[in-house]
Amino acid sequence: xxxxxxxxxxxxxxxxxxxxxxxxxxxxxxxxxxxxxxxxxxxxxxxxxxxxxxxxxxxxxxxxxxxxxxxxxxxxxx
Amino acid sequence: xxxxxxxxxxxxxxxxxxxxxxxxxxxxxxxxxxxxxxxxxxxxxxxxxxxxxxxxxxxxxxxxxxxxxxxxxxxxxxxxxxxxxxxxxxxxxxxxxxxxxxxxxxxxxxxxxxxxxxxxxxxxxxxxxxxxxxxxxxxxxxxxxxxxxxxxxxxxxxxxxxxxxxxxxxxxxxxxxxxxxxxxxxxxxxxxxxxxxxxxxxxxxxxxxxxxxxxxxxxxxxxxxxxxxxxxxxxxxxxxxxxxxxxxxxxxxxxxxxxxxxxxxxxxxxxxxxxxxxxxxxxxxxxxxxxxxxxxxxxxxxxxxxxxxxxxxxxxxxxxxxxxxxxxxxxxxxxx
Numbered sequence: 001x002x003x004x005x006x007x008x009x010x011x012x013x014x015x016x017x018x019x020x021x022x023x024x025x026x027x028x029x030x031x032x033x034x035x036x037x038x039x040x041x042x043x044x045x046x047x048x049x050x051x052x053x054x055x056x057x058x059x060x061x062x063x064x065x066x067x068x069x070x071x072x073x074x075x076x077x078x
Numbered sequence: 079x080x081x082x083x084x085x086x087x088x089x090x091x092x093x094x095x096x097x098x099x100x101x102x103x104x105x106x107x108x109x110x111x112x113x114x115x116x117x118x119x120x121x122x123x124x125x126x127x128x129x130x131x132x133x134x135x136x137x138x139x140x141x142x143x144x145x146x147x148x149x150x151x152x153x154x155x156x157x158x159x160x161x162x163x164x165x166x167x168x169x170x171x172x173x174x175x176x177x178x179x180x181x182x183x184x185x186x187x188x189x190x191x192x193x194x195x196x197x198x199x200x201x202x203x204x205x206x207x208x209x210x211x212x213x214x215x216x217x218x219x220x221x222x223x224x225x226x227x228x229x230x231x232x233x234x235x236x237x238x239x240x241x242x243x244x245x246x247x248x249x250x251x252x253x254x255x256x257x258x259x260x261x262x263x264x265x266x267x268x269x270x271x272x273x274x275x276x277x278x279x280x281x282x283x284x285x286x287x288x289x290x291x292x293x294x295x296x297x298x299x300x301x302x303x304x305x306x307x308x309x310x311x312x313x314x315x316x317x318x319x320x321x322x323x324x325x326x327x328x329x330x331x332x333x334x335x336x337x338x339x340x341x342x343x344x345x346x347x348x349x350x351x352x353x354x355x356x357x358x359x360x361x362x363x364x365x366x367x368x369x370x371x372x373x374x375x376x377x378x379x380x381x382x383x384x385x386x387x388x389x390x391x392x393x394x395x396x397x398x399x400x401x402x403x404x405x406x407x408x409x410x411x412x413x414x
Contacts, residue, residue, distance in 0.1 A: 028168045037197045039169035040176065056082065056127065060167050 007072050010049050011065060014042045027064035039063075050075045083177045086112070086124040089133060094126065097133035101160050106295040107412070111158075112138070117289040121154055125178045127161070127170050135161040137174045139182065140409060144397060145274045145281045151397060154178075155408040156187045156389075159194065172197060175389070183391045186400060188408045189384035202387035203395055210403040212382025213372050214358040215346060218243055220322055221356030223380065240322070240355055245376075253337060254305040255344040261288040261314060262301035265329075268312040272329040272402075277364075279402030287406060291316050291327075294412050302344045304337040311337035314406070315345045315357070318414050322355040325414075327406040328368070338371045346375060360384075360410065362403040 001009070011026075012019040015033040028034050034042075043059050046052075046068065052075050054062070062068050086094060091113060098108045112123055121141030126133045138158030144151045156178070161171045171193060179185055179201070187198050188210060199205045216222045220229075220240025229236050256264075266284035274281070282290075291299045291314050299316035313328035326345050330338040349357050359377060361368040388397055405411055 029165065035196065036164070036169050036193075037172040037200055040172040043169065056170060056173060057129075059169050059173070063168055 003072050004069060006049060007065075007069055010045050011042065011068065014038060014045045022065055024066040024069065025064070042068075046072075083125050083127050083135075083174060085122045085181070086126055086136075086138075087122060089126050089128065093128075093131075093133045094136070097126070097136055097160070097162070098158065100162065101158075103158075104296075110293060110295050111409070114289060114293060116285065116293050118285050121152065122182065124158070125174055125181065127167075127174055134163075134167065135170045135174050137171075137178050138409075139178065139185070142286065143281045144184075144186075144278045144400065146278045147274065147276050148278075148396070150281070151184060151278070153184045153186055154182055156185050156190075157409040159190075164193075172201070175201060179389045179391055184395065184397065185389040186408075187387040187389065188403065189410070195385075198387045198389070199385075201389060203390040203393040204388040204398040206386045206399050208363055208383040209386035209399065210360050210382075210384040210407075211363050211369075212358060212360055212380045213369075213377035214356050214380045215375065215377045216244055216356050217346070217350050218322075218353075218355040221354070241353065245350070253340045255302060255340050256305050257300055257302050257344065257348055259300050261292040261299065262303060262312075264303045264305075265301050265312050265314065267307070268303060268310040268329050271310050271331060273331045273367075275401075277399065277401040278397050279400060280407055282406060287314060290406060290411050296412055300348065302341050302348065304341060306337065309337045311341045313341045313345045315349060316411070317349075317354070318412075321414065322353065323414065324349045324354050324357045325405045325411070326357055326359045327404040327411075328359070328371075330367075330371075335367060335371060338367070339374060342371055342375045358405075360403060360405045360407075362401045364399075365401055365403065368402075368404075 008019050008022045011022045015038055017033050028039055043054050047054050062071055095108055119141040122139055124136055124138040127135030136158055139154035141154045144153045161167055219225050219242040269282055296318055297316045298319050299314055301314050303312035311330035313326050315324055315326045317324040359372055
């Protein structure tokens with residue numbers, strides 16, 4: 001599975017939405033499922049999947065699927 | 079997650095002060111609530127998110143103790159959960175609460191706002207809907223909810239009808255009851271001996287109640303207590319300064335239902351004489367003794383119903399619910 005696919009699967013699973021809804025334009029608070037608590041859950045899941053640390057400065061920037069994809073692409077392959 | 083969230087004790091007071099002022103908390107309330115040395119406690123008063131050397135997020139805490147026949151547990155009520163520009167700082171509120179749970183071990187939320195209702199139930203180890211219910215005894219026309227709703231719709235149309243009495247002046251209780259301004263020292267003994275059963279309930283000491291209901295700059299209070307050490311019972315009664323609507327919290331031992339009734343009756347008589355339009359109390363939905371005493375004195379349930387959430391680092395915590403609830407809990411006392 002590619003990193004992109006893993007990210008889509010992870011976002012869909014964390015937010016509890018179908019993978020088809022995980023488009024680049026999907027962003028925090030634009031869907032009821034992506035609220036403050038699920039945003040933290042998503043960041044924790046992302047840390048685990050990418051084996052990296054996300055501090056809160058970064059957390060408040062990763063508010064769209066596009067931003068998360070870009071962030072994942074910057075990470076060293078695990 | 080790595081978070082630079084700090085305990086309130088590590089943050090300069092002026093930064094916390096500036097943050098809370100943004101949310102409309104008056105300076106006198108902030109000083110009393112967070113910086114009054116009369117609130118002696120052993121625990122953090124909250125956790126903050128610092129950004130660019132400013133407090134941008136806070137979850138306030140009020141340390142207290144829960145007790146039951148099983149033991150005692152250090153705990154804290156949550157309050158003042160504010161994140162600046164929350165829409166642009168997603169997740170900070172949840173992160174603050176998660177950090178507070180992790181660091182403190184056990185938190186309890188009673189009531190709360192829309193954000194609380196949306197987020198806290200999903201983070202709670204245990205949730206109890208309608209854990210506490212409000213009860214009111216209208217004493218004058220202004221104490222009737224229907225009248226207040228009408229008067230709010232047509233301000234000034236009802237003149238001074240709000241002061242029209244709804245009840246005759248009450249008789250004297252048939253046991254010895256005393257009243258003192260402020261929080262009277264005999265309350266200490268009552269707080270110490272108040273019944274604690276198998277259910278977990280909040281335990282406050284004299285300093286805590288004095289801080290909350292006497293030292294609070296916007297309240298005025300008095301204490302009613304039974305002058306009988308065999309069955310201690312006492313109530314603290316308070317209002318916003320010069321307000322017409324009063325509140326009450328009371329403590330007793332189970333065998334003291336008669337004394338509890340006497341304390342409540344005296345509280346009612348006293349506030350009535352002071353021109354009160356209503357007297358209200360809060361009780362746990364399962365607190366049958368408290369509810370029975372209040373109903374016997376004529377109190378009836380109002381629309382207030384508060385959920386309770388137990389937030390625990392160990393989600394298998396044996397503390398699933400909290401009984402013995404009242405207006406002395408959390409920061410409900412001054413929020414009229």
